[in-house]
Amino acid sequence: MKTLKDMLAEARQVVPEEGPDDLSRRLKDREPIVVIDVRDPDEYRDGHIEGAASISRGFLEFRIGTAVSDPSVPIVLYCQTGLRSVLAAKALKELGYQTVINLKGGFQKWAQSGLPVVKDTPLTTEQIGRYSRHFLLNQIGETGQRKLLRSKVLLIGAGGLGSPTALYLAAAGVGTIGLMDGDVVDITNLQRQVLHTTADIGKPKVESGARTLKALNPDIAVIPLPVRIDVDNVMDIIKDYDLIVDGSDNFDTRYLVNDACYLAGKTNIHGSIFQFEGMATVFAPGEGPCYRCLYPTPPPPGLVPS
Amino acid sequence: MQATETMKVLLGVGEPLIGRLLTYDALGMRFREVKLRRDPKCPLCGTSPTIKDLSIHAAGGTACAISPNGDGEPATSGAVPAARPGG
Numbered sequence: 001m002k003t004l005k006d007m008l009a010e011a012r013q014v015v016p017e018e019g020p021d022d023l024s025r026r027l028k029d030r031e032p033i034v035v036i037d038v039r040d041p042d043e044y045r046d047g048h049i050e051g052a053a054s055i056s057r058g059f060l061e062f063r064i065g066t067a068v069s070d071p072s073v074p075i076v077l078y079c080q081t082g083l084r085s086v087l088a089a090k091a092l093k094e095l096g097y098q099t100v101i102n103l104k105g106g107f108q109k110w111a112q113s114g115l116p117v118v119k120d121t122p123l124t125t126e127q128i129g130r131y132s133r134h135f136l137l138n139q140i141g142e143t144g145q146r147k148l149l150r151s152k153v154l155l156i157g158a159g160g161l162g163s164p165t166a167l168y169l170a171a172a173g174v175g176t177i178g179l180m181d182g183d184v185v186d187i188t189n190l191q192r193q194v195l196h197t198t199a200d201i202g203k204p205k206v207e208s209g210a211r212t213l214k215a216l217n218p219d220i221a222v223i224p225l226p227v228r229i230d231v232d233n234v235m236d237i238i239k240d241y242d243l244i245v246d247g248s249d250n251f252d253t254r255y256l257v258n259d260a261c262y263l264a265g266k267t268n269i270h271g272s273i274f275q276f277e278g279m280a281t282v283f284a285p286g287e288g289p290c291y292r293c294l295y296p297t298p299p300p301p302g303l304v305p306s
Numbered sequence: 307m308q309a310t311e312t313m314k315v316l317l318g319v320g321e322p323l324i325g326r327l328l329t330y331d332a333l334g335m336r337f338r339e340v341k342l343r344r345d346p347k348c349p350l351c352g353t354s355p356t357i358k359d360l361s362i363h364a365a366g367g368t369a370c371a372i373s374p375n376g377d378g379e380p381a382t383s384g385a386v387p388a389a390r391p392g393g
Contacts, residue, residue: 168309249393272390293345
């Protein structure tokens with residue numbers, strides 16, 4: 001009869017192992033890998049690696065097909081100490097998954113190495129109802145929703161572009177929304193800036209904006225920033241956010257936001273509009289061009305109305 | 307559109323508009339996509355950047371009016387539409 005030791009030794013012959021630092025680097029580099037936590041659901045809830053799917057060992061062969069449809073996609077498995085997962089990895093190899101890696105030392109070693117750990121608090125009944133349509137989407141699900149709830153997004157400008165973006169992000173449950181705008185609501189804004197109402201005329205845009213967003217979704221935090229973004233405050237403000245949405249209405253701000261986001265390594269979701277035409281792109285430092293690659297110099301003053 | 311892109315980047319799903327510019331013409335109801343490339347001569351993210359901090363913005367008012375890179379042409383495969391002033 002085989003002993004557990006024999007089985008582990010056999011598994012290790014076919015399953016490569018990597019330490020926490022290797023996995024951390026792969027995740028940082030956004031390699032197309034799937035990380036699966038094969039521990040029991042209560043262990044997963046108590047703390048896991050961000051982005052890891054939870055499929056406990058007992059269900060692995062049943063559910064792996066849904067989680068990973070392409071057998072050539074590399075899979076990293078982990079459990080608490082790396083033993084259950086090495087056996088699980090061998091089972092996946094036998095199913096035909098080409099690259100299955102075991103996290104050496106498991107979650108325990110990951111956490112001891114000081115790498116980030118995500119803890120799930122149970123969703124409230126209200127949250128389960130509110131985000132139920134997201135749970136039906138494979139690309140979001142409960143894991144994705146938790147990610148959104150943990151996310152912090154800064155909206156620069158609560159005007160024509162910022163308004164609809166803010167409404168959708170708040171509704172979708174982006175947990176923290178920083179709303180930045182130094183202006184007050186003017187009657188001429190109301191025809192397009194749907195965050196604000198007639199009663200808000202004369203009030204700071206971030207005040208009416210925050211109230212509208214909280215009314216739409218009380219589950220999120222809205223941080224009103226009633227100031228204009230400038231060279232002195234930009235770095236300090238953006239550092240607290242995962243991602244920046246530029247909905248500003250002038251070129252100076254766009255170049256400033258572009259430069260600050262690039263220097264701080266923050267992705268900038270860019271949009272602009274004029275009359276009936278709009279454009280959108282994403283500036284991701286290190287992954288693609290920036291605003292200066294696109295428009296090396298601003299248009300001469302007077303050429304475009306502001 | 308910006309909200310959808312934000313969610314995609316936060317979730318790490320789909321293909322965000324990185325390196326692509328999507329333009330929308332409401333009157334003609336047409337979308338157009340222009341491929342964008344990194345400009346190696348870009349003063350910010352190019353191979354030998356001259357902008358290493360935000361000091362060029364400190365002058366006030368003319369923050370974005372820095373000297374153009376090389377010939378001043380945007381690094382794209384097609385014609386880039388004129389910049390849009392509004393927000």
